[in-house]
Amino acid sequence: MMESILVTIPFGDMIHYLSGYTGVLFGFAAVFVLLAVISLPEKPVEIVFGTDGYSLKETPVDLAKFQRFMAIACGIATIGAIVTGDIFNFTLFAAFIGVLNIGIVAAVKNKHVLSAAFSYGLVVMMGTVPLFAGAAIIAATTGTLSIWELAAAGGVPVIAKLLLLIGVLGEGMAPFYIGKAEITRASGAPYILMIHVSSLLLFLRVVEILLTV
């Protein structure tokens, strides 16, 4: 089942495309890349434990610059994952997003945030195994990784689809906020928000791929 196609950019047997569905995802990712470029970071208010006092936390300029670079790169990688018509490229972009997400978190010089970044890093690394295994099984069983050709020919094993889904859940680390919410000690918008944007868009894209191939 393939959504109606709006644009195609062929590269040999790899045909990159935008459907109505991926077009919406593309637009959304582009808006958040723009927001990462033009927004200044928030200044989180922190309550002083056991008192009525509070403090205002400023984000240092060098940290903001680094996080902005990572967030923009993450947004561009997300756009790459959305428009690609090749499963291997998709897995590469997904792994790239995972690494950049870690970069956004690990830039913060706070032991709690760094501890969270370490845990996220382990999950992301483990996520690459099923991710690339899924793509490898598809290549081995069908002889192609072009989504366009797979949509026409079919025959993708269910196990490969499942591995691809598990891999994406590992790379898009937003769900792991549940276990390691220390990320909240870092400034949120607009850079930490990019983690959630990229995770969700990656998930939405893999859903489309799994329903297509």
Added chain:
Amino acid sequence: MIEFLLLLIFAVFFGLLLHGIHRKVIARIQKRPGPPFWQEILHTLKFSFKQTWIPRTASQVMYVAIVLIAIGIWTAALYVFCIGGSLLLIFAFYMLHKIVEHGTGLSSGSPYTKFGAIRSVMSAAAELPLLVTVSVVYLFTGTLSISGIAGWEAANVPLIGIALPAAVSLYLIILSKAHYGPFSVIEAKELVSGYWTEHFGGWRALLNIALSLKTFVLISVFIVVFIGVLPWWLFLIVMILVMVSVSFICATTPMLTPYNTVLIQTIWTGVVCLYGVIVWVVMIS
């Protein structure tokens, strides 16, 4: 285009009216007089003319942009519904609403909104059953176009009769997004108003409009996908009945803790995934 604009205005007012009915029903079940039905419309109009500014602690561009994005995605969702477009797109818009909740909470600098935002990510457990719902609907009807699904139901039977767990999943989504519901941990009272505490005045009015559109679209999609196309007057009555049923659950169920919210949603995800696998095996054999 003019027809769509008129429908958009109607959807905003009817969505706000549904929110008002929601509050009234909850109040009556709890033996309180409650506000009038049209209170949410009055609220939105009142907020529209109140003094508005941006907190000094906020990421200012994001603080404003996220409100416009909220209105944008639900206007687009209404458009997709009107043209009988893809159910997968509605699913995508619903998922993108998560980012709106998250962004609204993270952009203000307040610890209350930030925890609301983090809870919105936790409640992502509710989205996986929706994916199974979409898959099951596709297995039965062979299409993800809303108009195609409605056509299939007209020729066969309403999906609610043969795919009840999928309908329950979408109903749970509507419930989890309702104000004062058992799963509404993102706007729990211990967080003041949760993720949108710091959006006041005009920003609150615009968010109210976006949320009213969201309620209108989600209930409309539920009716068309699982019951079928109805005459407009019956459609509106069924919308009100769905809202009243949600209100009844909200009135009689205490708000769960974040842990229990995720636990229940995860258990339901497991059940509905099992159901999806069974349907898939039966359909291909």
